[in-house]
Amino acid sequence: MSFSIPTYNNGTPFFTGEFADPRVIPYTVSLDGRDYAIDLEKYRHNGVARFRNGVVTSSEVNDGLLNPEGAWWRYRYSWHSGAGQEIDELDPDSVGTRFQASRGIDVWDKYQACLLPSTENKLTVAAADIHMVSTGGYVYVSDGTGVKRSADLTTWSSVTGLSGTVQGMASDGSSCYIATTVDVYAVATGLGATAVSTATTPADTIAFVANRLIVAADNVIGELTTTTFDTIYTHFQSAFRWTAIFGVGSRIYMGGFAGNRSELYTTTTTDAGAIALSAEAASFFAGELLQAAMSYGGSVVLGTSAGIRFAQLGSDATLTYGPLISDFDGCTALAAEGRFVYCAVETFPDSGSGLVRLALDEFTAPLLPAYATDVFTTDSSDTIEAVARFGSQTLFAVTADEVYASSTTAYVTSGYIDSGDITFGTVEKKSVSQLRANFVALAPNEAIAIAVTNEKDASIGSKNITIDGETESTLDLAGEAVSRTRVRFTLSGDGTTTPCLEQWRLRGYPIAPGVEEWVVPLIIHSRTVVNDSEGQVLAMDPWTETARIRDNWQTQDIVLYKEGDYAFRVRIDNFQIDTAEWRDGSDYFELSCTVRLLST
Secondary structure, three states: OOOOOOEEOOOEEOOOOOOOOOOOOOOEEEEOOEEEEEOHHHOEEEEOOOOOOOOOOOOOOOHHHOOOOOOEEEEEOOOOOOOOOOEOOOOOOOOOOOOOEEEOEEOOOOOOEEEOEEEEEEEEOOOOOOOEEEOOOOEEEEEOOEEEEEOOOOOOEEOEOOOOOEEEEEEOOOOEEEEEOOOEEEEOOOOEOEEOOOOOOOOOEEEEEOOEEEEEEOOEEEEEOOOOEEEEEEOOOOOOEEEEEEEEOOEEEEEEEEOOEEEEEEEEEOOOOOEEEEEEEEOOOOOOOEEEEEEEOOEEEEEEOOOEEEEEEOOOOOEEEOOOEOOOOOEEEEEEEOOEEEEEEOOOOOOOEEEEEEEEEEEEEOOEEEEEEEEEEOOOOOOEEEEEEEOOEEEEEEOOOEEEEEEEEEEOOEEEEEOOEEOOOOOOOEEEEEEEEEEOOOOOOOEEEEEEEEOOOOEEEEEEEOOOOOOEEEEEOOOOEEOOEEEEEEEEOOOOOOOEEEEEEEEEEEOOOOOEEEEEEEEEOOEEEEOOOOOEEEEOOHHHHHHHHHHHHHHOOOEEEEEOOEEEEEEEEEEEEEEEEEOOOOOOEEEEEEEEEEEO
């Protein structure tokens, strides 16, 4: 590398300005307040490489094979670990198959993201409160003082023999149990409802668990048989309401809330075979109200006013629950089928009403199942009060309005998926240059839009792909320096087909802070003539001077380094002493000390 020494003020290196200040000695530099003459031929000033050289020591194919001095890549090829990841890499719990948020996107098949089924209005009801339950062959929906039943979601018939306003419904798998303000009824294969017990029992909550029919009215909960209502517990607070009844194996759990406090209890069975309330199964934070709960596959899902929690049963029958899924506010109802649990949430992204789906075979943290938004309707933003699975379809009922079902043939016309913040593993700025996406060949009327934004949600590039048969696309970006970047894909179609995203790859590299290096050979002699040999003498003790340099090197203190009028904050990264001769007294050497200085 060629190098030339700049000169100033009639040939004086590293010096400009007047000589009025007696502390300024031309032809010298200053380090930590001390002036030194230097060997100009060995002086160097340059930048330090931003990336360290690496050696690949394994034949395993991974990102370590990439040259760190070239472009870096960040990519997604599957989204099956669900939503809720706002930032990648810098978060130690980040997962490569997780994302931040979505709407209208089915992420549950590995290695692709497609549009979700649309929803269809299957029934209009006028009731203020709607209850729904499915059995092996029918789905039942309440409508005020009546209940309607269907075997195909097309033809609906009214259940007869009911009295009072419907307060709740449950199923044992084949029969439907209906609780009203007057009594509790059962409906089997026919449409006629008959009273379950000779004990007239109005109820507002009902569940069939562990081969027992459990009902509650106000703050009283008990078991209903064909002849009696046996009280299990009367809560001391008259305002307490039982909202959750479920069983895990042969053990029954029951809970509810009053005011801002929730309670959930386990039960035991007495020697006489009666159910008795036992210990508290789980405690809740103040203000987190237990609104729904269900057991499934040996685990428990809790729906509260704050969100959704997954819980497991302990050896002492208590429940241990995981982190709160609070992205969608409260959860009001639950249903399950296969590997999934379907949760009615109070706030659906952007608008409308819809569900969140949990995958109980995919966890992103202990007791935190993967989750993502599911089917929805844009017709209303009211509360969803009931959820059910019937056949291969998801049903949900919106307050005082409609019952919707997921379609088996149609898709939503638009949906999006957001990556969350991409950091390239550092908080430093990044230069983002390109995004490449691969997808299933587009059919007519299908499109995939790409939007790349920075941490302030300002666009740094976008593209809309609409060409029939297209399977990949590249979006070139300007290389704008950003702290974080985000990628959104919007899939759209005409409702009869769905585009499917397979993978995307973002190209860029961190802009590491620049570090300057100075290699400065300091002449440290007992006497050194400076100022163009005009008689100005620097006198110093070489041992003392080198000791000062070694101390700064040991402590890595930040010191000031000056070259004429220009000053730099540096640290002494290393030093090397080269001797010239013994001092006259033979106590030490006359020497030069080459210091490696790095900017801070």
